[in-house]
Amino acid sequence: MSAESATYPIDSRPAPVKREPIIPNGVLGMLIFIFTEVMFFAGLISAHAIVRSQAAGQMWPPYGQPRLPVEQTALNSLALLVSGIVLVFAWFAYRREVSAARIPLLLAIVLGGVFVGFQGVEWTALLAEGLTIQSSTYGGFFYLIVGAHAIHAVGALLGLGWAFHRLDKGTLTASQLGTVSAFWYFVVLVWPVLYWKVYL
Amino acid sequence: MADTAVDVHHGEHAHDDHHGPSGILKYIWSTDHKIIAMQYMFTGMFMAVIGGFMAYVFRMQLAFPGISVPGFGQVSPGEYNALVTNHGSIMIFWVAMPVLIAAFGNYLIPLMIGADDMVFPKINRLSYQVFLLSAIILLVSLFVEGGGFGGAWTSYPPLSASGEYNQTDLGSSLWLAAVAIEFVAFLLGGINFIVTLMNSRAPGMKAYDIPLVCWMIVIASILFMLSVGPLVAGAVMLFFDQTIGTGFYDPARGGDPILWQHLFWFFGHPEVYVVLLPAIGITVDVIATFARKKIFGYKMVLYTAVATGVLSFFVWAHHQFIAGIDPRMANVFTVTTLLISVPIAEMCFVIIATLYGGAIRLTTPMLWALAFMAEFLIGGVTGIFLGASGADIYFHDTYFVLAHFHYTFFPIAIIGTFCGFTYWFPKMFGRMMNDTLGKIHFWGTIIPFNFIFIPLFVLGMGGQHRRIYNYEHFPELAGADMYQLRQIATIALLVMLAFQLVFFYNWFVSLAKGEKAGKNPWKSNTLEWTTESPPPHGNWPKDELPNVYRGPYEYGHPDREEDYWPQNLPS
Numbered sequence: 001m002s003a004e005s006a007t008y009p010i011d012s013r014p015a016p017v018k019r020e021p022i023i024p025n026g027v028l029g030m031l032i033f034i035f036t037e038v039m040f041f042a043g044l045i046s047a048h049a050i051v052r053s054q055a056a057g058q059m060w061p062p063y064g065q066p067r068l069p070v071e072q073t074a075l076n077s078l079a080l081l082v083s084g085i086v087l088v089f090a091w092f093a094y095r096r097e098v099s100a101a102r103i104p105l106l107l108a109i110v111l112g113g114v115f116v117g118f119q120g121v122e123w124t125a126l127l128a129e130g131l132t133i134q135s136s137t138y139g140g141f142f143y144l145i146v147g148a149h150a151i152h153a154v155g156a157l158l159g160l161g162w163a164f165h166r167l168d169k170g171t172l173t174a175s176q177l178g179t180v181s182a183f184w185y186f187v188v189l190v191w192p193v194l195y196w197k198v199y200l
Numbered sequence: 201m202a203d204t205a206v207d208v209h210h211g212e213h214a215h216d217d218h219h220g221p222s223g224i225l226k227y228i229w230s231t232d233h234k235i236i237a238m239q240y241m242f243t244g245m246f247m248a249v250i251g252g253f254m255a256y257v258f259r260m261q262l263a264f265p266g267i268s269v270p271g272f273g274q275v276s277p278g279e280y281n282a283l284v285t286n287h288g289s290i291m292i293f294w295v296a297m298p299v300l301i302a303a304f305g306n307y308l309i310p311l312m313i314g315a316d317d318m319v320f321p322k323i324n325r326l327s328y329q330v331f332l333l334s335a336i337i338l339l340v341s342l343f344v345e346g347g348g349f350g351g352a353w354t355s356y357p358p359l360s361a362s363g364e365y366n367q368t369d370l371g372s373s374l375w376l377a378a379v380a381i382e383f384v385a386f387l388l389g390g391i392n393f394i395v396t397l398m399n400s401r402a403p404g405m406k407a408y409d410i411p412l413v414c415w416m417i418v419i420a421s422i423l424f425m426l427s428v429g430p431l432v433a434g435a436v437m438l439f440f441d442q443t444i445g446t447g448f449y450d451p452a453r454g455g456d457p458i459l460w461q462h463l464f465w466f467f468g469h470p471e472v473y474v475v476l477l478p479a480i481g482i483t484v485d486v487i488a489t490f491a492r493k494k495i496f497g498y499k500m501v502l503y504t505a506v507a508t509g510v511l512s513f514f515v516w517a518h519h520q521f522i523a524g525i526d527p528r529m530a531n532v533f534t535v536t537t538l539l540i541s542v543p544i545a546e547m548c549f550v551i552i553a554t555l556y557g558g559a560i561r562l563t564t565p566m567l568w569a570l571a572f573m574a575e576f577l578i579g580g581v582t583g584i585f586l587g588a589s590g591a592d593i594y595f596h597d598t599y600f601v602l603a604h605f606h607y608t609f610f611p612i613a614i615i616g617t618f619c620g621f622t623y624w625f626p627k628m629f630g631r632m633m634n635d636t637l638g639k640i641h642f643w644g645t646i647i648p649f650n651f652i653f654i655p656l657f658v659l660g661m662g663g664q665h666r667r668i669y670n671y672e673h674f675p676e677l678a679g680a681d682m683y684q685l686r687q688i689a690t691i692a693l694l695v696m697l698a699f700q701l702v703f704f705y706n707w708f709v710s711l712a713k714g715e716k717a718g719k720n721p722w723k724s725n726t727l728e729w730t731t732e733s734p735p736p737h738g739n740w741p742k743d744e745l746p747n748v749y750r751g752p753y754e755y756g757h758p759d760r761e762e763d764y765w766p767q768n769l770p771s
Contacts, residue, residue: 016405021398023398025399029320029391032391035426039427039429043429043434046430047434051448062454133444134446137454137455140437140447141448144436144437148436
């Protein structure tokens with residue numbers, strides 16, 4: 001008892017005070033969710049890496065399967081990255097003056113939409129060339145991983161759209177903008193890793 | 201709400217909810233953390249009854265092959281597989297997880313840290329509804345064409361990947377969907393627990409003033425969050441293999457069936473600690489209260505739990521020792537597996553050191569807490585043999601493994617739950633449970649439990665393999681001595697199940713006629729005992745939310761008249 005009290009004095013504690021949380025609830029919750037998502041994509045990527053390393057004759061893509069559009073996607077990825085950067089400006093604009101965030105936020109949404117749209121165009125081309133989710137593990141992992149990212153991107157864009165709607169109404173709080181932005185940053189930052197592992 | 205200034209939006213929501221629906225809707229559509237906890241608790245208990253019934257049916261088949269089991273009828277091989285698979289799935293995913301983490305977490309965290317509710321009450325409500333949906337899907341899967349999934353709760357491909365092999369096309373897909381949906385529920389709940397603990401604590405409650413059970417549930421939630429992602433990824437791949445004909449786990453098409461084992465156990469092994477830590481937290485809190493003594497080494501328990509959590513991510517491949525992994529790899533995982541027994545042993549020593557010199561009161565919850573440690577110790581020690589890759593080659597997939605993990609999971613899911621339930625029963629329902637009936641139930645559960653699983657250890661060492669429907673077809677396993685042991689285990693199970701009626705009887709009688717509990721029947725320190733029993737909506741009157749002046753385990757302080765010192769008293 002006495003040893004414990006010496007390291008941790010019970011009686012000389014300052015009076016309890018109400019403290020503000022360091023990270024607002026919404027943002028903290030989203031960060032924890034993003035950790036889970038990072039592990040989800042880590043699971044997909046490691047599964048992909050294991051299957052790829054065991055491919056027959058180290059042929060990747062396997063014989064008879066089309067090559068992925070590496071260059072077009074690189075260009076398209078640029079739209080996504082720029083969208084993420086623009087969203088950072090939206091955040092600083094919001095801190096300066098709330099209504100100033102309108103244009104950068106809208107621009108981020110449009111650029112994100114461009115990325116998802118062009119990915120869709122790419123998919124239709126690949127499907128026409130005979131790469132389907134059943135045609136090989138190569139095609140399976142491509143559609144699985146890129147599709148999982150696309151679903152996350154659409155979800156994050158809906159979140160940004162909701163934030164834009166609230167901004168228009170004038171009810172958007174900093175915590176809400178931070179929460180949906182955090183998810184979009186995750187979608188933007190995980191993409192280069194996926195591109196590197198899946199396309200290259 | 202602890203966040204009124206920073207997060208106006210969420211704050212408003214929480215306050216609106218205090219004028220929520222009324223009448224019966226109050227119990228179905230409530231965002232109150234206590235009601236959601238009860239929903240989880242009752243659903244979990246309902247599922248436990250189903251899981252227990254399944255155990256009864258297949259144990260009867262094993263001890264008396266071919267008999268018509270009363271209440272079920274004759275067990276076919278397919279039904280046997282479905283029963284053992286769903287017994288395991290239900291007991292882990294629909295009993296241990298919802299009761300230990302969701303029910304106790306929801307009930308205790310806000311009350312013990314002095315908050316009026318969770319930070320995201322609506323997400324909390326959604327979490328239970330998603331969980332309920334998953335339970336319904338699982339129960340439906342037992343009755344579809346072909347019957348319930350029979351590929352074991354670990355669901356290894358290729359058996360699980362194709363209806364051609366498992367003969368339960370629809371059942372296996374529904375089972376997988378139910379498990380995946382259930383994870384969504386715990387994801388929502390876990391985010392709530394972590395954020396609530398970090399942001400909503402009462403003024404003055406510092407990190408080391410948080411009761412250990414709250415810490416343990418939150419550390420368990422973090423482990424769950426970090427480990428579940430790869431399994432969800434694997435489950436999506438398995439679901440596609442089952443339904444749209446991809447070949448992720450099909451070696452003939454370039455896939456890899458062992459991949460699933462890695463993804464599954466990367467989640468599956470931390471999962472053991474996800475359910476273990478809350479049970480240890482409950483035990484530690486109960487032991488401090490009834491030993492009337494401060495926990496020996498609060499910080500050590502906390503850091504040990506964190507160490508266990510970190511280590512638990514590096515042991516998963518001990519499930520694949522005979523799946524053809526590189527022996528050098530097996531060596532590494534043997535070392536990590538044996539290492540993880542160190543922090544767990546440390547917790548046992550902490551409990552023993554807390555008991556030493558305490559003024560021990562052998563109430564029913566205290567008996568459960570002591571039994572938890574004693575029985576879990578047997579589970580832990582037998583785990584050493586399985587963690588060593590050399591010994592595991594012989595023990596793998598025998599009843600030794602089965603008895604080992606029942607000696608860990610039964611203390612966790614059943615003993616831990618009864619410990620917490622009998623301890624917090626006065627707070628939950630406002631009345632005391634009958635102590636005599638409680639002790640009858642305790643001994644009637646613990647003694648038969650050992651009679652079930654010690655024979656199974658012996659059978660496992662005798663070479664009895666798991667997942668076999670009828671040992672008549674294996675002459676070396678069909679001797680009279682082996683049948684005797686099987687029958688001892690089955691009869692002990694019947695006795696144990698019968699004694700559970702005492703518990704339900706005690707519960708209902710105590711609800712109606714039990715002695716009124718008052719605010720603090722156990723003379724305990726933590727904040728939940730400073731409010732009414734049962735606590736009102738919002739936990740404390742608006743202007744009387746507690747402040748915290750000291751740690752949660754100040755029992756037997758020499759400067760005080762009483763032997764306890766509640767956290768909220770200024771002096």
